[in-house]
Amino acid sequence: MIVGLTGGIGAGKSTVANLFKNLGVPIFSADEIVRKILATNKIVQQTIVKKFGSQCLKTNNTIDRHVLGKIIFADQPSRIWLETLLHPIVAREFITSANNITYPYCVVEIPLLIEAGMQNKVDRILTVDCTEEQQLTQALARGHHNESEIKARIANQITREQRLAASNDIIENVYDLASLQTRVKELHNLYLSLAPNQNR
Numbered sequence: 001m002i003v004g005l006t007g008g009i010g011a012g013k014s015t016v017a018n019l020f021k022n023l024g025v026p027i028f029s030a031d032e033i034v035r036k037i038l039a040t041n042k043i044v045q046q047t048i049v050k051k052f053g054s055q056c057l058k059t060n061n062t063i064d065r066h067v068l069g070k071i072i073f074a075d076q077p078s079r080i081w082l083e084t085l086l087h088p089i090v091a092r093e094f095i096t097s098a099n100n101i102t103y104p105y106c107v108v109e110i111p112l113l114i115e116a117g118m119q120n121k122v123d124r125i126l127t128v129d130c131t132e133e134q135q136l137t138q139a140l141a142r143g144h145h146n147e148s149e150i151k152a153r154i155a156n157q158i159t160r161e162q163r164l165a166a167s168n169d170i171i172e173n174v175y176d177l178a179s180l181q182t183r184v185k186e187l188h189n190l191y192l193s194l195a196p197n198q199n200r
Contacts, residue, residue, distance in 0.1 A: 001105035001195040002098050004122030006113040006163065009153045010139030011128045012173040012180070017109045019184040026098075026106040030113075033093045034086060038063040047085060052078070073152045087116045095121060104195035114166050115158055124194075126187065127167040129160060134173070 005020075007013045021027045037044055039062050048056055048063055052071055058064045072079040094108045107126075110118060119125060130138075132154060139150045157163075164170060169190075171183050 001124070001191065002095075002122045003105055003107045003124045003126050003191060004113045004118065005107050005109045005126050005128070006111060006167075007128035007173075008130075008132075008135050008157050008160070008163070009111070009150060010135035010137070010142070011130050012138065012171075013109050013111065013128050015177075016126075016128050016171060016173075016180060016184060017107060019181055020107045020188065023185070023188050024103070025188065026101045026103050028094045028097050028106060028108045030090050030094065030108065030110040033090050035065070037086065037089055037093075038065060038068075041089070044085065044089070048082070051081065070149070073149065073156060076156070079156060083112070083116060087112075087118070091116075091118055091121050105191045112157070114163060119166065124168040124191070125166055126169045126171065127163050128171045128173050129164060130173045132160075 005013055005017055017027050017029070038048075045061075045063055048068065052068070056063055056068050056071070068082070072082050090110075094110075098106050098108065105123075108122065110116070110122075113119070113122070113125065135154060136147065136150055139145060139153075140147060145153070169187055171180065171187075173180065
């Protein structure tokens, strides 16, 4: 069984994923898959450079994800183009990985799960939810993006209401680790009971 873990930027998806990992659950990350694709897939690299120019390249001729991110989040058509290129490859990669596990279920962390129309690629959707103010605070604390970049990413994602409406399960993240651990354990037991290969 594949559980798709999603939520807005700064919502706490990675923290929740790590809590599942601590319970022995196989975890796959769409962001990690994208990093691998951009670093190793020559056809994808050439396609991106043809579209956006050599400004997207690092000195070692791999894609500069930071530069690419600035381009696509400032221009919606460019973002849609890149997502159309990458999302099918990401889906194939995580489905292949999921098919090779023997654990009853796995969690795939996909920030744009619903935006990318990948609902039919997973068996359940788990959303980590918080307010937009909390998203901004948490994302700023990580130090990877400035406020305008974070707000641009929030604006490019679907609304909280849309995300929650599409979800099977929800974790309200109030940034209390003990509460998160309790909720993750509850969902872990639920997923074990639902997984078709639970007796392996």
